[in-house]
Amino acid sequence: MTTPTSIRFDAPVTARLASYVARHPGLTRSAVAARYVDEGLRMDEHPGILFREGPTGRRATVVGGPDVWEVIRAVKAARSAEPELSDEELMAMLEDNTGVPRRMIRMALDYWGAYPEEVDALVAYADRVEGECATAADRETSLLRR
Known part of the structure; x- marks a missing residue:
């Protein structure tokens, strides 16, 4: 279950997020932001781990x-x-x-x-x-x- 959360991004981050979503049809800004926040937290919890596409x-x-x-x-x-x-x-x-x-x-x-x-x-x-x-x-x- 998702919980709505208001987050403010700097303009350059918002622009990169919009560009990423435009290049990946089917994804939303919210889904991409949630994914990268989750992955970032996991990488912080587990140094030496990163995420890749395949x-x-x-x-x-x-x-x-x-x-x-x-x-x-x-x-x-x-x-x-x-x-x-x-x-x-x-x-x-x-x-x-x-x-x-x-x-x-x-x-x-x-x-x-x-x-x-x-x-x-x-x-x-x-x-x-x-x-x-x-x-x-x-x-x-x-x-x-x-």
């Missing part, structure tokens, strides 16, 4: 690294494959296997801890798309076999 929409990413959902997906897969590893051993394995430094993995974990539904939805989407692609590839292989 095929799945805007998503949290680690500055200079992968998307948060990619890190969380790797953590979940590693934990599932190696349930006996300590937290430190798991982090070392992830760092070695992905090339993502521990500090970046920690940033992603911290963000996921605050916004698990958002991140888990992206992980679930990636899992579903990967499964669909594998099924399509299997069908193609079956069709081409003698």
Whole structure:
């Protein structure tokens, strides 16, 4: 549920906001302002996290690294494959296997801890798309076999 809030912007900010909305049909000034305020507050709460646009929409990413959902997906897969590893051993394995430094993995974990539904939805989407692609590839292989 949204709550109406009156905010005054300086003229240059208002002009940039109007320009952005004009270049992105379907968005309103209110929606864009709310999105950027929310993202700005999240970035303030979670240093090292920023937001980018992509095929799945805007998503949290680690500055200079992968998307948060990619890190969380790797953590979940590693934990599932190696349930006996300590937290430190798991982090070392992830760092070695992905090339993502521990500090970046920690940033992603911290963000996921605050916004698990958002991140888990992206992980679930990636899992579903990967499964669909594998099924399509299997069908193609079956069709081409003698």
